[in-house]
Amino acid sequence: MEKIRIGIVGYGNIGRGVECAIARNEDMELKAVFTRREPESVTIKTEGVKVVHMDDMLSMKDDIDVMVLCGGSATDLPVMGPEIAANFNIIDSFDTHARIPEYFANVDKAAKEGKNIGIISVGWDPGMFSLNRLYAEAILPQGSTYTFWGKGVSQGHSDAIRRIEGVKNAIQYTVPVEKAVECVRSGSEPELTTRDKHLRECYVVPEEGADLKAIEEAIKTMPNYFDEYDTTVTFITEEELKAEHSKMPHGGFVIRSGETGTERNRHIIEYSLKLDSNPEFTGSVLICYARAAYRLSKAGESGARSVFDIAPAMLSMKTAEELRAQIL
């Protein structure tokens, strides 16, 4: 079997997650990892695979079928996405929801010019959660959709705490409010405020002699990040942080509650994820869609796509016949 040759661009948490996923998909092969750092300084898990500087990417134009972009959505992807899509098929997990239309347009233009495929915003949210919002809303046009996240680490919120004076290290968990989830599951279609839906649990390692009261106050009143939530702050040691908070679990629920017919019949559609490792799961989803990008490109298609545009069969290693016979 000819393998699909993957390049990983950016070797952080997601990049390592993608590397793990490639090893578990026998039709995939990691061809190179691209980095902005000195290639010699980057050691990767997979033996015998090159680490290449990003500036030398084009030298591998004929050796890579799909580039999986693992940069950040704030500043990396808006530049890298269109740039790389001009020369390679790409997949990314762009997750700044508000800027998706603009990013899609930019990737679309570059990918079409380069005759490549670019599938953007792949992962679990955006990604699998988006798909489930779409399917559920299409099936039940009259109803309400609720998305709950957690329990899981929010990198953005953890970073925000770390910027507070007197904070040495910190981690923040987003936690869905069980009562709200149960209320949604009951089918009552409640109106829920931000505060009703999620709690924020913060574990903070203070600098020696820091003003703990001031730190707690600074967190709880931080606009956008914490002020609209019920937030708990627990001070711990660096050792406790390492021992108990070094995994990256996450998950959540998409629930749609809707009505059909004329006798008020109600239906609940629920999709949930419980993930030991957010980056490994995200990497696994990215690799499925890399398979789809490869197939679409082979079929002569080009331009940007989202998960909404990809027929499910494209994601599977199995043939259409096998899928129909085994799991339809």
Added chain:
Amino acid sequence: MEKIRIGIVGYGNIGRGVECAIARNEDMELKAVFTRREPESVTIKTEGVKVVHMDDMLSMKDDIDVMVLCGGSATDLPVMGPEIAANFNIIDSFDTHARIPEYFANVDKAAKEGKNIGIISVGWDPGMFSLNRLYAEAILPQGSTYTFWGKGVSQGHSDAIRRIEGVKNAIQYTVPVEKAVECVRSGSEPELTTRDKHLRECYVVPEEGADLKAIEEAIKTMPNYFDEYDTTVTFITEEELKAEHSKMPHGGFVIRSGETGTERNRHIIEYSLKLDSNPEFTGSVLICYARAAYRLSKAGESGARSVFDIAPAMLSMKTAEELRAQIL
């Protein structure tokens, strides 16, 4: 807005469910109901819509965009599917899993000759459950998938009980075993027998003077239907049956538990449905896929498809731009 003109073929439970779904989708219009009975004898819910004999279907070739076939999978659809696909775009909920490959091939041939689209096996299982098996398995190639059905009425099992001597009426519920579901959710990937996964609850109205012991014995030992399950039999009156068992609720769970990476990280993907009305929900899914069939046909495509082949965006009333901006 030009509406998508739907024909319903067969006016049983599913046909009525489809009728309800059309009324809740503003881009859809019910054009006619086709029946094998005398059209005058069939009264439908929607005002001003024709009931037409199946033999006169071709007279409406230019008036219908998609035919939703609501016949049974055992004998109706294998004949009707290919026959009607030769002249119309069709959607059906063919659910004899073992015969899907053969049925797909027959519909494919007829639909291609007629330049139509035929989307087969649409509903929730096969249908939404199949999709979730595919997505979850593609994301986590190393793992196990479990499907649980219920609590819900099994028409086939209810019919089997009604054929027993001394039984006047009966209804059978398939019930997932809570302990098994919890075990699967824990990620332990248990091996489960048929008996471990589901219970069968039977509510039976006996004929006057019938031998209750004999009925119970006949049910519990019935091969294929009940002998491999833990089965309970409760005798009730016709009035109780009407009052407490006339709704058609159903639902179930698709759960995949799988591993990623090298540190045994585990992930649980769960999709669940809790349905007040099985036929109304199935009808709602069929109507989404009727929209996709219409769009594919307009785009010049033809042949058979399953839910695996349909890009999710095809199902939604929203445009690709709206979907990306609002729910990606």
